[in-house]
Amino acid sequence: MRLMQIRNETGQRAVVATLGDRSATVPGFATVYELARAAIREKRGIETVVAAAGHGETVDRAALLASDRVLAPIDHPDPAHLLITGTGLTHLGSASARDAMHKSVAAEEATLTDSMKMFRMGLEGGKPAAGAVGVQPEWFYKGDGALLVGPGAPLVAPSFAQDGGEEPEIAGIYVVGDNGQPYRVGFSLANEFSDHVMERVNYLYLAHSKLRPCSAGPELLVGALPDDVRGRSRVLRGGKAIFDEPFLSGEANMSHTIANLEHHHFKYAFFRRPGQVHVHTFGTATLSIAAGIKTEPGDVFEIESEAFGLPLRNALAYAAEEPVAVAQL
Structure with missing residues (x-):
């Protein structure tokens, strides 16, 4: 359904x-x-x-x-009670990329970047035995419900952004019950929109790069996520694709189980407050910027997968510059 x-x-x-x-x-x-x-x-x-x-x-x-x-496939009467978060370094990518990654993580510890070390941790401990707790993933916060947009709505980057880049992902959709128990409603396509140029300046800028809108939908898949999710991620300019690549998700293409990612998110009591809604993105291995694409205002991001029905499309826009000042009381 x-x-x-x-x-x-x-x-x-x-x-x-x-x-x-x-x-x-x-x-x-x-x-x-x-x-x-x-x-x-x-x-x-x-x-x-x-x-x-x-x-x-x-x-x-x-x-x-x-x-x-x-x-969007879910919202909350009070947007402040919907939290958008995500995990990274969770996907293996294509077979060739997977092989290359495995060769890289065999290198000497001293030569590995922090990102590669975390990726290796996921490979070695992200899929624990049933009932066990695996290694925790990279985790980030994006914003609250005011930043969640639906199909067709623009993804608006701030005026100071250095990039507006797509991230084709699967998001878990959750509602917390009155007793503090998180319940998974289902899964949807998501564009975990980020500033990859800013992020690449220094990995400590990751938190800044993620404070952007996120789109989700159009449809919410109820039930278990297929083990092998396959789809396409495109960037359209003037109606023509300037980027068109497959994206893979599902546990067959991940270094973590969904259960492990959920555990390490909801282990924090702050995320188990009654009535909360969570949109939690699970990561990707397909980015147009990795193919040398420089996005422009008006470009349309298109993400589709047969398992999720209709495609998710959003155009890139930039906000007008606005002065920011702190007033003294």
């Missing part, structure tokens, strides 16, 4: 469920957050709650996307 959040022709919100060839609104629910909270409260799976609600109006998902009526 896949879920979408939409606005109908009158501007009212609705949830669309797709199961097989049927896509229809879910009666009684205006948001995925409401749906998830009901499932938690009733101690039932989301698919069971959707089935019990019955079928509403049949919809054309592609037409909804084309008319800019598809929203």
Whole structure:
């Protein structure tokens, strides 16, 4: 099952469920957050709650996307209670890149960069036995719900940004129950938009480079993430692809299990506050900047994977410069 959040022709919100060839609104629910909270409260799976609600109006998902009526796959009534975070150095990449990485991590310890050391830690300890805790990954904070945008909305870089670059990823979507228990709602495509030029100045600038918007959607996949996720990441300029490469995800292409990444995020009590929503991105191995692409305003990022239904598209924009000053009280 896949879920979408939409606005109908009158501007009212609705949830669309797709199961097989049927896509229809879910009666009684205006948001995925409401749906998830009901499932938690009733101690039932989301698919069971959707089935019990019955079928509403049949919809054309592609037409909804084309008319800019598809929203991010989850949000929160108070954006401050939605947190966007992520992990890096988690993916192995293509077979050739994987082989090259394994050869690199065999080098002398003194010659390894901090990034390669962390990547090796993931290779050696990111997939522990069931019930065990593996090595913790790189982790970063992006922002709150004010920075989450949906399909078709621009990804706006600040005026001082040195780059606006895509990161095609899978995001885990979570809601925390009233007892502090995190519940995974599902997974969606995400563009974990970053400033790679700033990051490459010095790895200690990573935290700055991540304070950017993030897009997600259009559809939320309910249930387990496929072990082998395959898709395409494109950068379109003037309607033509200037970058078009495959991206891989799923545990078959990762150095960490999803469970290990989830454990090391939710082990912090701060991330288990009742009612919170989490959008947690799992990393990527495919970047256009690695192919020498310099993005420009108006470029469109396109990420697609058959497992997630409709593609995620967002255009790059830059904010106008605005003065920043601290006033003395």
